[in-house]
Amino acid sequence: METLAKRSKEASNVLQHVNSEEKSVVLLKMIKELDKKRPEIFEANKLDKENADKLVKAGTLSTSLYKRLDLVSGDKFSTMLQGISDIEKLEDPTGKITYANKLDEGLELYRVTSPVGVLLVIFEARPEVVVNISALAIKSGNAVILKGGKESINTLNALTNAIRTALVDTAIPQNAIQLVETREKIKELLDLDKYIDLVIPRGSNNLVRFVQENTRIPVLGHADGLCTVYVDKDADVEKAKRIVLDSKVNYPAACNSAETLLVHREILSSHLLPIIKTLLEANVKLHLDQEILFYLSSSSSLSIDNNPLIQLCENKDFDTEFLDLEIAVKVVDDLNSAIQHINLHGSKHTDSIVTNNKEAAKRFMQGVDSAGVYWNASTRFADGFRYGFGAEVGVSTNKTHARGPVGLEGLVIYKYKLFGTGHIVSEFGEGEGMKQYLHQKIDNFDQIL
Amino acid sequence: METLAKRSKEASNVLQHVNSEEKSVVLLKMIKELDKKRPEIFEANKLDKENADKLVKAGTLSTSLYKRLDLVSGDKFSTMLQGISDIEKLEDPTGKITYANKLDEGLELYRVTSPVGVLLVIFEARPEVVVNISALAIKSGNAVILKGGKESINTLNALTNAIRTALVDTAIPQNAIQLVETREKIKELLDLDKYIDLVIPRGSNNLVRFVQENTRIPVLGHADGLCTVYVDKDADVEKAKRIVLDSKVNYPAACNSAETLLVHREILSSHLLPIIKTLLEANVKLHLDQEILFYLSSSSSLSIDNNPLIQLCENKDFDTEFLDLEIAVKVVDDLNSAIQHINLHGSKHTDSIVTNNKEAAKRFMQGVDSAGVYWNASTRFADGFRYGFGAEVGVSTNKTHARGPVGLEGLVIYKYKLFGTGHIVSEFGEGEGMKQYLHQKIDNFDQIL
Numbered sequence: 035m036e037t038l039a040k041r042s043k044e045a046s047n048v049l050q051h052v053n054s055e056e057k058s059v060v061l062l063k064m065i066k067e068l069d070k071k072r073p074e075i076f077e078a079n080k081l082d083k084e085n086a087d088k089l090v091k092a093g094t095l096s097t098s099l100y101k102r103l104d105l106v107s108g109d110k111f112s113t114m115l116q117g118i119s120d121i122e123k124l125e126d127p128t129g130k131i132t133y134a135n136k137l138d139e140g141l142e143l144y145r146v147t148s149p150v151g152v153l154l155v156i157f158e159a160r161p162e163v164v165v166n167i168s169a170l171a172i173k174s175g176n177a178v179i180l181k182g183g184k185e186s187i188n189t190l191n192a193l194t195n196a197i198r199t200a201l202v203d204t205a206i207p208q209n210a211i212q213l214v215e216t217r218e219k220i221k222e223l224l225d226l227d228k229y230i231d232l233v234i235p236r237g238s239n240n241l242v243r244f245v246q247e248n249t250r251i252p253v254l255g256h257a258d259g260l261c262t263v264y265v266d267k268d269a270d271v272e273k274a275k276r277i278v279l280d281s282k283v284n285y286p287a288a289c290n291s292a293e294t295l296l297v298h299r300e301i302l303s304s305h306l307l308p309i310i311k312t313l314l315e316a317n318v319k320l321h322l323d324q325e326i327l328f329y330l331s332s333s334s335s336l337s338i339d340n341n342p343l344i345q346l347c348e349n350k351d352f353d354t355e356f357l358d359l360e361i362a363v364k365v366v367d368d369l370n371s372a373i374q375h376i377n378l379h380g381s382k383h384t385d386s387i388v389t390n391n392k393e394a395a396k397r398f399m400q401g402v403d404s405a406g407v408y409w410n411a412s413t414r415f416a417d418g419f420r421y422g423f424g425a426e427v428g429v430s431t432n433k434t435h436a437r438g439p440v441g442l443e444g445l446v447i448y449k450y451k452l453f454g455t456g457h458i459v460s461e462f463g464e465g466e467g468m469k470q471y472l473h474q475k476i477d478n479f480d481q482i483l
Numbered sequence: 484m485e486t487l488a489k490r491s492k493e494a495s496n497v498l499q500h501v502n503s504e505e506k507s508v509v510l511l512k513m514i515k516e517l518d519k520k521r522p523e524i525f526e527a528n529k530l531d532k533e534n535a536d537k538l539v540k541a542g543t544l545s546t547s548l549y550k551r552l553d554l555v556s557g558d559k560f561s562t563m564l565q566g567i568s569d570i571e572k573l574e575d576p577t578g579k580i581t582y583a584n585k586l587d588e589g590l591e592l593y594r595v596t597s598p599v600g601v602l603l604v605i606f607e608a609r610p611e612v613v614v615n616i617s618a619l620a621i622k623s624g625n626a627v628i629l630k631g632g633k634e635s636i637n638t639l640n641a642l643t644n645a646i647r648t649a650l651v652d653t654a655i656p657q658n659a660i661q662l663v664e665t666r667e668k669i670k671e672l673l674d675l676d677k678y679i680d681l682v683i684p685r686g687s688n689n690l691v692r693f694v695q696e697n698t699r700i701p702v703l704g705h706a707d708g709l710c711t712v713y714v715d716k717d718a719d720v721e722k723a724k725r726i727v728l729d730s731k732v733n734y735p736a737a738c739n740s741a742e743t744l745l746v747h748r749e750i751l752s753s754h755l756l757p758i759i760k761t762l763l764e765a766n767v768k769l770h771l772d773q774e775i776l777f778y779l780s781s782s783s784s785l786s787i788d789n790n791p792l793i794q795l796c797e798n799k800d801f802d803t804e805f806l807d808l809e810i811a812v813k814v815v816d817d818l819n820s821a822i823q824h825i826n827l828h829g830s831k832h833t834d835s836i837v838t839n840n841k842e843a844a845k846r847f848m849q850g851v852d853s854a855g856v857y858w859n860a861s862t863r864f865a866d867g868f869r870y871g872f873g874a875e876v877g878v879s880t881n882k883t884h885a886r887g888p889v890g891l892e893g894l895v896i897y898k899y900k901l902f903g904t905g906h907i908v909s910e911f912g913e914g915e916g917m918k919q920y921l922h923q924k925i926d927n928f929d930q931i932l
Contacts, residue, residue, distance in 0.1 A: 411903025454860025
């Protein structure tokens with residue numbers, strides 16, 4: 035594995051010199067080569083599906099995982115190729131000047147975005163991720179080591195072969211894209227912080243946690259997606275109903291779905307009751323706190339007896355990512371209690387307030403320490419494509435580097451380029467004949483190479 | 484320790500609401516309070532110095548460390564207070580909009596810089612760091628847990644008491660600044676990734692390595708500073724002499740000093756010889772490779788016999804941070820060999836090429852994977868103040884978040900604020916009556932709270 039990682043680092047060093055045009059050439063060649071190799075890739079995918087089918091029948095593989103393996107049905111393959119084309123059209127995230135300062139006559143400092151280096155991407159199930167990630171890595175000038183799920187190993191090999199064939203006779207070395215097959219190798223790779231600069235786990239909570247706990251390399255990702263909608267006392271009831279419903283039922287398995295609903299005590303009859311009715315109609319199971327249950331039992335408009343969708347919540351429900359048609363519901367005293375609850379129980383992913391009160395929205399958006407803080411909008415908007423990034427590397431709940439949905443910008447860092455004409459530090463300082471730093475902002479980037 | 488860390492997190496939550504004006508009030512109060520408490524602080528510093536003096540006499544403490552303890556001599560104290568005033572005048576790094584996109588009518592997305600949260604700063608010796616870091620933390624809206632050297636414990640306590648007194652009756656809770664006294668607690672704190680968002684170790688290689696190897700929390704810093712100057716075949720010899728000398732002797736103990744000199748094979752007599760003479764005159768010990776020694780022994784202009792400053796290098800010299808008047812010198816075949824040597828042996832800190840060849844400079848600056856890549860300038864310019872940041876949090880050799888000298892920007896991350904008017908995801912998509920995302924750049928930030 036060390037040899038493999040070292041080869042990636044060498045490829046990364048070559049990639050530092052590759053320009054935007056050369057990257058585009060490679061991405062367009064990738065599309066052609068994948069299209070040309072479509073029969074072999076479909077053959078490999080068929081083999082993976084046959085093997086998986088046996089496991090499904092033996093009860094050791096879920097049908098949902100089986101479905102995700104498939105690359106043949108519908109327009110999956112052409113969507114995959116379209117994805118490369120979309121990434122090719124995005125702006126190159128490297129070579130951007132983000133700081134420029136004239137330190138002295140003939141001494142100019144530029145901060146320029148540059149690739150992170152070598153990425154390790156670990157993913158499960160969907161084999162087309164290998165193509166998507168390769169395209170993102172090339173566009174951002176990074177080398178990548180890919181580790182996919184073992185169920186799709188034949189498809190992954192066929193896809194990777196096509197991609198590596200496309201790299202022949204281009205500015206980018208083949209080792210910029212490398213595939214690792216066996217799961218046992220992951221731990222070994224996670225130790226190679228000398229060669230690998232960033233790990234991106236895309237998959238289950240367990241996978242992400244395992245990676246976070248077994249490496250010194252920075253990890254970009256999120257284990258949990260515990261999002262909350264807070265319905266404030268000044269909320270519009272129709273908006274509250276729409277937003278809670280969409281946040282929960284639009285795609286319950288997504289990390290940006292709501293798992294907790296907080297409601298201000300003063301609006302139980304005016305707001306909570308219609309929201310609960312809406313959720314029950316959508317077949318959402320409700321974990322309600324004692325106060326809400328008591329309120330409902332004394333309210334004549336909704337019968338809760340023997341309703342299998344209604345149950346008393348437990349404390350752990352507010353720390354649970356249901357990923358299903360289930361939600362925990364709690365009454366709070368006020369806005370501050372809502373903020374405190376979210377900062378304590380949430381996963382710093384995305385949280386939304388429904389209110390017509392601008393001051394309450396402001397306080398919520400400042401006080402909630404999450405990657406996304408929303409006012410009168412569904413938590414489901416937390417997504418790189420919806421945010422307008424054109425591509426998504428993943429969603430991060432980190433507090434450093436990249437936070438929230440991460441586009442290509444998350445795959446770059448910067449370096450400082452200093453252009454001098456023989457400058458030395460000992461000529462600067464206090465006292466007679468010493469130079470002073472100018473520190474003038476540069477607006478015209480002529481000097482930069 | 485968990486209680487202490489939790490208190491910091493609570494203080495951090497309050498800090499999210501504090502505006503620039505309130506921060507300035509606190510920083511100015513800090514200056515007043517420290518000035519007022521100067522007698523007590525000097526008394527505490529005297530006590531620390533007395534205790535340290537005994538250790539120096541017993542031979543268990545170095546005199547250089549003793550000197551760094553001192554806060555009384557010269558203008559040290561007023562320089563420390565001036566530092567707070569300088570930080571107060573800097574632009575607030577939070578609340579800046581770095582992305583603004585209109586997703587739909589009435590649905591606007593803003594990426595806004597915000598504090599990282601809770602910092603753990605571990606430092607050695609100089610007690611005034613506690614004041615500097617507290618000021619940086621307050622300016623950037625972060626809570627901080629400080630752990631200083633045990634030799635300056637009385638001074639640290641006196642300084643921290645003054646700072647915390649200044650926080651009384653302000654918008655910032657006292658627990659925004661907390662001091663930890665015992666070294667044994669560090670390991671416990673490094674486990675508290677639930678409450679601590681960023682660790683900044685400022686001190687020896689050993690300290691930084693210990694921190695890096697014992698925490699899952701992101702670490703901002705650098706263990707080594709192994710900087711290289713490469714003298715290209717197209718270098719101006721006078722510039723080469725100046726830059727090599729300044730990079731090595733201006734302040735040898737600094738992390739941005741040069742530890743390795745690479746020279747192109749074609750310029751041994753024209754360039755290397757005068758450089759070596761210059762370094763010998765400055766009393767620099769030279770670890771020369773075999774080829775250079777052979778060349779020198781056959782050259783008539785410099786006698787190397789019995790010169791204690793000249794010795795044959797060993798392989799390990801090119802991985803050694805001398806931090807003293809010593810440098811390893813090696814001949815390379817060409818520019819690419821120089822780049823490869825630096826990427827293999829350097830510490831990704833700062834490296835400089837001396838050349839008049841623009842293409843060579845471009846290739847070097849793209850190919851060397853370091854935080855700072857310089858053309859015809861001394862490596863000693865790698866410093867937050869020289870870069871024009873006004874304040875320095877530290878120097879980072881990380882490949883994520885912050886790289887190179889880090890100013891206040893390294894203490895912030897961002898959050899996405901989404902302003903809707905009842906928007907839900909299920910109204911967007913393909914097909915009749917479905918909405919499309921607008922994704923229009925916003926230039927006028929009216930909506931933002």
